[in-house]
Amino acid sequence: MSTTGLQVSTPTDTTIVMTREFRAPRRMVWDAMTRPDLMRRWLFSPPGWAMTRCEGDVRVGGKYRWEWSDGENDPALSIHGEYTEVRPPERLVHTETMEMSRCGPCGTLVAALDLTETGGVTRMRMTLTFDSREARDGALKSGMEHGMEAGYRTLDAQLAARG
Amino acid sequence: MIRRLAGGERNLTSLAGPLRMTFPAASKHVRVLERAELVTRRVSGREHLCRLRATPLGEATRWTEQFRAHWEERFRALDAVLEDLKAAEPGPRGGRRGASGSRG
Numbered sequence: 001m002s003t004t005g006l007q008v009s010t011p012t013d014t015t016i017v018m019t020r021e022f023r024a025p026r027r028m029v030w031d032a033m034t035r036p037d038l039m040r041r042w043l044f045s046p047p048g049w050a051m052t053r054c055e056g057d058v059r060v061g062g063k064y065r066w067e068w069s070d071g072e073n074d075p076a077l078s079i080h081g082e083y084t085e086v087r088p089p090e091r092l093v094h095t096e097t098m099e100m101s102r103c104g105p106c107g108t109l110v111a112a113l114d115l116t117e118t119g120g121v122t123r124m125r126m127t128l129t130f131d132s133r134e135a136r137d138g139a140l141k142s143g144m145e146h147g148m149e150a151g152y153r154t155l156d157a158q159l160a161a162r163g
Numbered sequence: 164m165i166r167r168l169a170g171g172e173r174n175l176t177s178l179a180g181p182l183r184m185t186f187p188a189a190s191k192h193v194r195v196l197e198r199a200e201l202v203t204r205r206v207s208g209r210e211h212l213c214r215l216r217a218t219p220l221g222e223a224t225r226w227t228e229q230f231r232a233h234w235e236e237r238f239r240a241l242d243a244v245l246e247d248l249k250a251a252e253p254g255p256r257g258g259r260r261g262a263s264g265s266r267g
Contacts, residue, residue: 005199005235006231006234006235006238007231008227008230008231008234009227010223010227016230018231018234020235020238022238022241022242022245023242023245024245024246024248024249028245028248028249029241029245031248032241032244032245032248033241038244038248041240041243041244042237042238042240042241042243042244043237044237044240137223137226139230140223140226140227140229140230141226
C-alpha cells in the first residue's frame, strides 16, 4: 500500500485537521461519505451501540441527522446539522451539533471536507473547526473516552468474515 | 487496551483476560494497534509482550493519537466500502453494474 494513513494535527487552538489517502477515484470517496447506505458501513459506533438513523439531504441548506442507540436510549447520541457548501466531488462543508442523552448538547463545529485526486488516489483533508479550545480538546478526549474500543465488534466481524 | 498498556509492558494473555477477549481476538486488536504505530510487540519464549511505543507523549499528544487511531479504524472500514464500489465498476468507463452510477 503506497497510500498515506491518517494524520491528525491541531494547527490552531480551535481546529483538528485530518488528512488521509484512499485508493479510489474521488467521486467514489464522495459517494461513500455522503450516501447514507454507504455511510452506515463505516461510520460505526462504540461496541453495543447501533446506528439507528442515517439520513441527509446533500445540498446547500439541506439537513442531515445521524443517530445511535446504546440499547437503552434511542438516540443515545445524535449528530445533526446542515450542509453549507456542496461541490461534488471536491468540497463539502457542514455544521455539526452533537447531543448525548446523558449530557445534552455538546457544542457545535464546522466540518470542511476537501478531496483531490491524483492518478486514481484521492487525498482527503477534513478540517474541524470548534467554537473554543475547550470544545476542541473535548472532542479529542472523547476519542479516548469511548472512541478507542469503538468499532472493534465491526472489525472483529470483518476479520472473521475474511477468515 | 491502550489504557491497560499505559501501565507498562504486558503479555497478551493479561491484556485479553480483563477485556473478555479471546487470545486470537486480542492478538488481532494488537495487530491493528501495531499498524497504527501505537503499540510494539516482542516475542519472548511463548509470550507476546506488548507495549506502547516509547514516545514521550504529552497528554494532548496522547489524546490526538487516540483520536487518530479511532478515526483510522473508521477509514479502514471506508477503504473496504471503496473496494466494493470499485469491484462493482470493473472498467474505467464502467458503471452499469455499480450502484454508485453518476450521482453526486
